[in-house]
Amino acid sequence: EAGVTQSPTHLIKTRGQQATLRCSPISGHTSVYWYQQALGLGLQFLLWYDEGEERNRGNFPPRFSGRQFPNYSSELNVNALELEDSALYLCASSPGGLAADYEQYFGPGTRLTVT
Amino acid sequence: AQSVTQLDSHVSVSEGTPVLLRCNYSSSYSPSLFWYVQHPNKGLQLLLKYTSAATLVKGINGFEAEFKKSETSFHLTKPSAHMSDAAEYFCVVSDGYGGATNKLIFGTGTLLAVQP
Numbered sequence: 001e002a003g004v005t006q007s008p009t010h011l012i013k014t015r016g017q018q019a020t021l022r023c024s025p026i027s028g029h030t031s032v033y034w035y036q037q038a039l040g041l042g043l044q045f046l047l048w049y050d051e052g053e054e055r056n057r058g059n060f061p062p063r064f065s066g067r068q069f070p071n072y073s074s075e076l077n078v079n080a081l082e083l084e085d086s087a088l089y090l091c092a093s094s095p096g097g098l099a100a101d102y103e104q105y106f107g108p109g110t111r112l113t114v115t
Numbered sequence: 116a117q118s119v120t121q122l123d124s125h126v127s128v129s130e131g132t133p134v135l136l137r138c139n140y141s142s143s144y145s146p147s148l149f150w151y152v153q154h155p156n157k158g159l160q161l162l163l164k165y166t167s168a169a170t171l172v173k174g175i176n177g178f179e180a181e182f183k184k185s186e187t188s189f190h191l192t193k194p195s196a197h198m199s200d201a202a203e204y205f206c207v208v209s210d211g212y213g214g215a216t217n218k219l220i221f222g223t224g225t226l227l228a229v230q231p
Contacts, residue, residue, distance in 0.1 A: 004158075031217065043205065045218035056218060090158060094217075103149065104219060106159040 002027065004107035006091050012113045013081050021076040021110045025093030031055075032074040033094070033104055034066060038087035046089075049074055050096050081114045088112075117142045117208045119189075121222035129230045134178075134193040136225045138206030141187065147209040148189045149219070150180055154202045162204075165189065176200070201229045 005024045013019050025032050034046040045058040049068035057064075063079040072093075078085055088111050092104035122137040140146055150162040163174025170182045180191045189206060206222040 033218070035219075042223050043219075043221040045220070048217050050217075058218065092159075092219075102217075103161050103164055105161070106151075108158040 004091055004093050004105055006089075006107040006110050008110060009108070010111045010113070012115065014115050015081055015083060017081050019078045019081060019085075019112055021078075021089050021091075021112070022073065023076070023091030023093075023107060024073045025091075026105055028095070029093035029105075030072050030096030031094045031102075032068055032072065033092040034074070034076050035090045035092065036060075036087045037090060037109070038084070041087075043090070047076070078112070083114050086112060086114045117146060117210050117220050119148075119206045119208045119220060119222040121204075121206050121225050123225050124223065125226045125228070127228040127230060128196045130198055131195050134191070134196045134200065134227065136191040136204050136206075136227065138189045138191065138222060139187050140189055140206075140208050142208060148180075148182065149207040149209070150174065150178070150189075150191050151205045151207055151221075152202050153205065153224075159205070162191070196227075196229045198229050198231065201227055203227070 007022045031050040033048050037043045047066050048056040052068050066076040068074045088109045090109045092106045094102040094104045118141045120139045145167050148165040151159040153159050162178050163172045165172045165182045173179045178193045203224045203226050205224050207219045210218045
């Protein structure tokens, strides 16, 4: 069974540009989560999508946005890139719905570098 | 609010000796707790999870963790370290119970080094 996949592996952008990151969940999973792992800031929750709807977002500015498609894959968009957006962006998936004990399965991440 | 504190940022052990990675949690209700491992340049892999069943939880690769409510701890142990265990380990609490969040709250991580 294929795991969570993310593309691209690496992404290099300049300040002010937009970045688009993609994620495909495990087959049968309807929830997709995005996390940012920045140097010195640890792993922080960004967004949660379930059944095409944004269910929750972390403490990030509105220029971080995303969407979930009918096939449950997801896109994370970061507009007006800033240097501090450089980080590893991790996507995770789980079975859908509200469930504190559902484990989240993580993809390998997209390394975004902003110059 | 839920939180986890990993008490050691770095732990170094010799191959074949026991591993102890310490984690304390704070939660207003019975939490769901996880340990994840991240090898260099890789994503996160779930080691084990606690969800109010047995307090001693067995995970993959010989790891286990014990939930101790009286001590608010969820320490990760392994009887004998292997070189392949060298990685960063994250203690995690789920913020999902009783509220529509489902987000994971990560500790700051413990970097485990295994010496030959």
